[in-house]
Amino acid sequence: MQIPNIFAASRPVFKTPPTQTTKVYDSVDRCIYCGTTDDLTDEHIIPYGLGGRHILPRASCRTCARITGEFEGHVLRGLWWLTRATLGYPTRRKKEMPKEYKLNVTTKSGVTKELILGENEKFAMAGFPEYAPPASMSGYEYSHGIMMTGHRLVGFGDAVELLAKKYDVQTINGSVSYKGTTFPRMLAKITYGFAVGSFGADAFERVYVIESILDTKDDVGMWVGGDDRPSTKESADVESKQQNAVSMMVGDDRDIYFRIRLFAFCPHSPAYRVRVARLRPDVPIMPVFL
Numbered sequence: 001m002q003i004p005n006i007f008a009a010s011r012p013v014f015k016t017p018p019t020q021t022t023k024v025y026d027s028v029d030r031c032i033y034c035g036t037t038d039d040l041t042d043e044h045i046i047p048y049g050l051g052g053r054h055i056l057p058r059a060s061c062r063t064c065a066r067i068t069g070e071f072e073g074h075v076l077r078g079l080w081w082l083t084r085a086t087l088g089y090p091t092r093r094k095k096e097m098p099k100e101y102k103l104n105v106t107t108k109s110g111v112t113k114e115l116i117l118g119e120n121e122k123f124a125m126a127g128f129p130e131y132a133p134p135a136s137m138s139g140y141e142y143s144h145g146i147m148m149t150g151h152r153l154v155g156f157g158d159a160v161e162l163l164a165k166k167y168d169v170q171t172i173n174g175s176v177s178y179k180g181t182t183f184p185r186m187l188a189k190i191t192y193g194f195a196v197g198s199f200g201a202d203a204f205e206r207v208y209v210i211e212s213i214l215d216t217k218d219d220v221g222m223w224v225g226g227d228d229r230p231s232t233k234e235s236a237d238v239e240s241k242q243q244n245a246v247s248m249m250v251g252d253d254r255d256i257y258f259r260i261r262l263f264a265f266c267p268h269s270p271a272y273r274v275r276v277a278r279l280r281p282d283v284p285i286m287p288v289f290l
Helices: 062-079 081-087 160-167 182-199 210-214 233-239
Strands: 005-011 040-044 054-061 102-107 112-116 123-131 148-157 169-173 204-207 224-226 244-250 255-262 272-279
Touching: 040 062, 054 062, 054 182, 062 081, 062 182, 062 210, 081 123, 081 148, 102 160, 123 182, 123 224, 160 169, 182 204, 182 210, 182 224, 182 244, 182 255, 182 272
Parallel strands: 005 148
Antiparallel strands: 040 054, 102 112, 102 169, 123 148, 204 272, 224 272, 244 255, 255 272
16 A cells, blocks of 8 residues: 655754643552552653653553553654654653764755754654544444554754755655554553543543553554544644643543644644543543643
């Protein structure tokens, strides 16, 4: 299957991307994934490396933390490693962060080479997989995995047009590697964390995304997918001031639905939808501020 590519124009360097207020929820005192009360650690709902400041204390055992850390690591240190360095995102691996920026380019004269940018120049491409809407919300025939419909490359850093002119560049060459379902599992993990923070770990009649997160069932496309609905001007204005934008609603069926955009301050970053869980009948539904 040929996956269509969308290239979005680069934006100026964000030395300090919009930050989000730190919020520490009540201590959970059990693993929100497997239920154990042993060897618990704090859970960053959005990964620390993406500027996440929402924390569930004592909410993940070390075994489950290794599972979630593995797929988050692929995204943070694979797909978005250079992008995070370009934007000055936080990291616990400062010594491993790139110190120089290299591009594989073809010049207008037809020479293919590795270009090392100048001392104060930065440019990185962030890959965003694009998916069909969650199967449980769109009704298409579903078997396993997730249906990828395209991929979007978003440039961060110095304007690509200026770099191309300065270095006589015709094309920038490269590849993006999406490792299985690591990316949608990360989206499932983030939104489930917000659901727990909002309603509590015991509020759910069923959590749809647990098996996907732990990789015990290959059904992530049933619950996670793309959001191709156009944003209103009001929501776009709000999201443009946020590092990551996450919104939640509870349907008439008491199911919890999320819309999520990472790098929300960039207008080219895509949105995703996640159907996370069903609330128990006795849990009150009230306005929740994430």
